Amino acid sequence: MRLAKRISDLPPYIFAEVGRKLEQLKAEGVDVINLGIGSPDLPPPRHIIDVLYEAALKPDNHGYGGYYGLPGLRRAMADYYTRRFDVHLHPDREVAVLIGSKEGLFNISLAFLDSGDVALVPDPGYPTYSLGTHMAGGVRYPLPLLEDNGFLPELESIPADIADAARILWLNYPNNPSGAVADQEFLARAVNFARRHDLLLCCDNPYCDLTFDGYRAPSVLQVPGAKEVALEFNSLSKTYNMAGWRVGMAVGSPQAVEALARVKTNIDSGIFKPIQEAAIAALSGDQSWLAERNAIYQRRRDVVVDFLPTVGLTAQVPKAALYVWARLPEGQKSYDFCMCTLERTGVWLTPGSAFGENGEGYTRIALTLPEDRLREAGERLRRDKR
Ligand SMILES: Cc1ncc(COP(=O)(O)O)c(C=O)c1O
Numbered sequence: 001m002r003l004a005k006r007i008s009d010l011p012p013y014i015f016a017e018v019g020r021k022l023e024q025l026k027a028e029g030v031d032v033i034n035l036g037i038g039s040p041d042l043p044p045p046r047h048i049i050d051v052l053y054e055a056a057l058k059p060d061n062h063g064y065g066g067y068y069g070l071p072g073l074r075r076a077m078a079d080y081y082t083r084r085f086d087v088h089l090h091p092d093r094e095v096a097v098l099i100g101s102k103e104g105l106f107n108i109s110l111a112f113l114d115s116g117d118v119a120l121v122p123d124p125g126y127p128t129y130s131l132g133t134h135m136a137g138g139v140r141y142p143l144p145l146l147e148d149n150g151f152l153p154e155l156e157s158i159p160a161d162i163a164d165a166a167r168i169l170w171l172n173y174p175n176n177p178s179g180a181v182a183d184q185e186f187l188a189r190a191v192n193f194a195r196r197h198d199l200l201l202c203c204d205n206p207y208c209d210l211t212f213d214g215y216r217a218p219s220v221l222q223v224p225g226a227k228e229v230a231l232e233f234n235s236l237s238k239t240y241n242m243a244g245w246r247v248g249m250a251v252g253s254p255q256a257v258e259a260l261a262r263v264k265t266n267i268d269s270g271i272f273k274p275i276q277e278a279a280i281a282a283l284s285g286d287q288s289w290l291a292e293r294n295a296i297y298q299r300r301r302d303v304v305v306d307f308l309p310t311v312g313l314t315a316q317v318p319k320a321a322l323y324v325w326a327r328l329p330e331g332q333k334s335y336d337f338c339m340c341t342l343e344r345t346g347v348w349l350t351p352g353s354a355f356g357e358n359g360e361g362y363t364r365i366a367l368t369l370p371e372d373r374l375r376e377a378g379e380r381l382r383r384d385k386r
Pocket of ligand 1: 038099101102175176206234235236237247248
C-alpha cells in the first residue's frame, strides 16, 4: 500500500494533532484550558433548535438534502445579504449552499486551479486556502500580512508576472488569525486587481457579524461590479453559534457559483434537511440576540487584552473575530512557546507558525471560553512568565 504523494507530503493538521494531545492530558487529570480552536462555546438560541427538532420528526425529511440546498435556504441566504449589506443576489445563480464554508474554501481550488496554477494566499492565513491549492496541484504564492501594514497584503508589490499567472486571490477580513479588518477602499482595490489580472477574488467573511465596539464589517459585494470577479464565502458557524451544524454559503460571481456547484454535485449529496430548515430559521428569525452575544465576546476580549502585558505578551485590540493575536517576547519560537506553556500550565494557545511563516513570533488566543476561565488562564501564564 502506498499513499499518494499529495498526502504523504502533507504535515498533519495541527488542530487535529493537538486535539489528541489535549485529550491525553485531560485523561491524566490535567485541568486543560483550551484557547486554541475557534469553535463557539455558546449554543444557538432555542427557536433555531426547536425548528431542527420539529423538522427531524417529519418522516419525509430523512432523505438526501438536495444537491443545491433547499430553495428556501438559498432565498434566506440571499435575503440575509440584502438585509445585512444591501447586496442583491439571485438565489439560484448567485448562491451556493455549502456543508460549512471550509468545504467550499477547499473545493473552489479544484474548480479554478489546474496543475501549476498560482494562488495568492495570505500569510498568516486560515490553512484551508493553502491546502486546497496544494490538493489541486496549484502553487501557493504567499502574501505577507504584517503588523506595520495593518495585516493587509500589499497588492501593488506582487510581481506582474505572478499576478498575471494567478487564478485566485484569497482575502479574509475580519481576519483569522490577526483580528484585523479591511475597509471598503481596500476591498475596492482588490476588486480592481482581480479585474486587471483576470482572476477570481475569493473573500472569506465568516466573522462579519462577530464584531466589537460598534464596528460593522463590510462585504466585498458592496463594491460596485464586484460580482463579476468575486466570490464571498460566509458561514452560520460563528454568526449563529452553529459551527457543528455545518452550514455555509458562497455568493457572488454566477460563473464561480456554477463552477463550484459542478465540483460539489460530483462529491457530496447536500445537508440534512432539518439542519437546512433550522438554518433558514437562523437567517430569517430574530437577530436581536447577536448584540448580547457579541457583548459577551467583547468582555472576554477585554479580559485577555488586560492580562497580556502582565504575562509578557503584546497585542492590538481586535475590532472583530474570535481571537487575540499576541506577539511573543523577542526571540521566542511560537511552537516551542505554546508547547512549553501547555506542559507547564495546562493552557493551550495556538502557535502563530500554524498559520504560515509570517505567523512566527505570535500566538493566537481564542475567546471561546467564559471570562473566569480566561482569567484563570491569565493567572497561570503570569505564574509561569518566562
Ligand atoms: C477564516 C475562516 N474561514 C473559514 C472557517 C470555517 O468555517 P466553517 O465552520 O463555515 O467551515 C473558519 C473557521 O474557523 C475560519 O476561521
